[in-house]
Amino acid sequence: xxxxxxxxxxxxxxxxxxxxxxxxxxxxxGQTPREVVWTHRGTTLYRYRSDVRQHPVPVLLxxxxxxxxxxxxxxxxxxxxxFLLGEGFDVFLVDWGVPDEEDADTGLAELVCDELHWAVRxxxxxxxxxxxxxxxxCMGGTLCAMYCALHPVGAVRNAVLLxxxxxPSNSLYKKWVGHDQFDVDLxxxxxxxxxxxxxxxxxxxxxxxxxYVTTYRxxxxxxxxxxxxxxxxxxxxxxxxDNPPYPSRAYREWITWMYKENRLVAGRLRLREQRxxxxxxxxxxxxxxxxxxxxxxxxxxxxxxxxxxxxxxxHLDRPGGHIGLxxxxxxxxxxxxELADWLLERSGR
Amino acid sequence: xxxxxxxSPNVQVSELYEQxxxxxxxxxxxxxxxxxxxxxxxxxxxNVAALTRIGSDVADLVLRNLRLAGRADVTRLxxxxxxxxxKLERLLQEVEQLRDELPxxxxxxxxxxxxxxxxxxxSVRGSxxxSVRESRGNGTDSPMPTGTPS
Numbered sequence: 001x002x003x004x005x006x007x008x009x010x011x012x013x014x015x016x017x018x019x020x021x022x023x024x025x026x027x028x029x030g031q032t033p034r035e036v037v038w039t040h041r042g043t044t045l046y047r048y049r050s051d052v053r054q055h056p057v058p059v060l061l062x063x064x065x066x067x068x069x070x071x072x073x074x075x076x077x078x079x080x081x082x083f084l085l086g087e088g089f090d091v092f093l094v095d096w097g098v099p100d101e102e103d104a105d106t107g108l109a110e111l112v113c114d115e116l117h118w119a120v121r122x123x124x125x126x127x128x129x130x131x132x133x134x135x136x137x138c139m140g141g142t143l144c145a146m147y148c149a150l151h152p153v154g155a156v157r158n159a160v161l162l163x164x165x166x167x168p169s170n171s172l173y174k175k176w177v178g179h180d181q182f183d184v185d186l187x188x189x190x191x192x193x194x195x196x197x198x199x200x201x202x203x204x205x206x207x208x209x210x211x212y213v214t215t216y217r218x219x220x221x222x223x224x225x226x227x228x229x230x231x232x233x234x235x236x237x238x239x240x241x242d243n244p245p246y247p248s249r250a251y252r253e254w255i256t257w258m259y260k261e262n263r264l265v266a267g268r269l270r271l272r273e274q275r276x277x278x279x280x281x282x283x284x285x286x287x288x289x290x291x292x293x294x295x296x297x298x299x300x301x302x303x304x305x306x307x308x309x310x311x312x313x314x315h316l317d318r319p320g321g322h323i324g325l326x327x328x329x330x331x332x333x334x335x336x337x338e339l340a341d342w343l344l345e346r347s348g349r
Numbered sequence: 350x351x352x353x354x355x356x357s358p359n360v361q362v363s364e365l366y367e368q369x370x371x372x373x374x375x376x377x378x379x380x381x382x383x384x385x386x387x388x389x390x391x392x393x394x395x396n397v398a399a400l401t402r403i404g405s406d407v408a409d410l411v412l413r414n415l416r417l418a419g420r421a422d423v424t425r426l427x428x429x430x431x432x433x434x435x436k437l438e439r440l441l442q443e444v445e446q447l448r449d450e451l452p453x454x455x456x457x458x459x460x461x462x463x464x465x466x467x468x469x470x471x472s473v474r475g476s477x478x479x480s481v482r483e484s485r486g487n488g489t490d491s492p493m494p495t496g497t498p499s
Contacts, residue, residue, distance in 0.1 A: 041431055100424070100427070101424040105428075175384060175387045176386075179387055179388070181388050181392075182387070182390075182394075183391070183395060187395065190399065198397070208378075209370065209374035213370065
């Protein structure tokens with residue numbers, strides 16, 4: 001296109017850009033039909049039914065407290081849940097809900113020993129099975145690892161950890177909140193729930209130009225080039241902007257235990273007087289890392305490979321970012337089939 | 350032809366901009382990874398937290414003096430509800446565990462009414478849960494597993 005032609009398209013493209021950004025909040029996400037299986041406080045266990053269920057072992061999806069678990073089911077045609085259902089898995093999802101001030105006393109022990117434990121129990125009851133696959137992403141993976149360490153034998157047959165922080169000693173978060181001058185107690189005492197927008201702002205600040213400039217410049221460029229990025233951009237933008245608050249106790253414990261004291265990898269983390277020792281993990285384990293992950297870099301995840309007692313351990317390191325690896329446009333062709341293959345081999349009776 | 354396109358002013362400007370953006374991004378990423386930036390961030394977070402708390406306390410004080418329920422009152426009530434829900438959840442688990450332990454007699458093969466737990470989830474979740482109950486009955490695919498993870 002000539003320079004004059006490009007310039008002539010700029011006003012229309014600018015108008016379209018504004019429309020795409022301003023209407024992102026209306027984009028439909030999480031469209032796959034689901035049923036409520038169980039609720040407790042703000043936590044809800046959902047079930048997605050497969051029309052072609054082939055594998056008896058159900059998959060229980062667990063996401064982080066930051067952002068909502070809709071990323072597992074972003075939009076039709078680009079939904080990990082939809083993909084798993086198509087592969088014949090019975091899929092369940094733990095939704096931590098949207099905490100408010102009354103949830104200030106929810107800590108890691110409540111999340112792992114109560115909510116997750118009960119969700120596992122309810123999943124088995126609903127599926128009529130005795131074992132399941134626990135699939136955690138980001139902090140959800142860390143919670144799953146803690147759960148597996150506390151329950152090495154029993155309900156969980158397979159554990160899948162996607163871009164999961166285990167040893168964050170070299171992460172940027174550690175530089176920001178791991179030093180003594182960051183008074184986590186002051187923040188946690190003053191906020192009963194940490195505003196999600198604050199955490200989102202900090203996350204975006206890790207790559208400020210990429211998040212605040214490049215994303216929109218690329219969007220504008222693609223509109224100018226005549227492509228239609230509306231559907232894909234809006235779904236992801238809506239998910240990124242949906243930041244639930246973070247219970248202050250969970251925030252205090254996460255920052256202190258993971259970033260200030262690095263207890264998990266050292267085997268010094270205790271939940272309800274029980275030591276969370278990753279060496280006790282015996283489940284079949286799949287660890288997925290993304291080589292360009294700046295939130296949970298691979299070097300912060302791989303220590304778990306040397307710690308666990310599992311005989312069946314697989315590590316996949318693939319190009320991509322923290323979220324893009326699993327929810328990006330290439331995921332359906334690249335990482336999802338690999339995950340399904342791994343699960344398929346381990347989900348029979 | 351392709352060569353002349355790749356060197357057109359359009360492309361050159363675009364490449365230059367992308368280069369500048371990439372270098373700026375790198376510079377900012379280095380900046381935010383400095384320890385001093387971490388300290389700045391910590392101080393900023395503390396200041397914002399303090400200001401927010403002051404604003405919140407003032408608002409609560411005004412509402413209280415007007416004899417209106419403030420956020421703190423709503424939170425207190427919600428916490429009481431949570432405690433009740435916690436007790437109910439544990440009670441339901443005990444009941445279900447006891448039911449699972451009962452010997453399977455012929456009467457257990459009769460269709461069961463939706464469990465108290467499911468009924469509660471349905472009442473919370475409204476019409477969607479209602480349709481689940483209608484289509485699925487007790488919600489399990491097969492008889493309860495004899496062993497529970499707990």
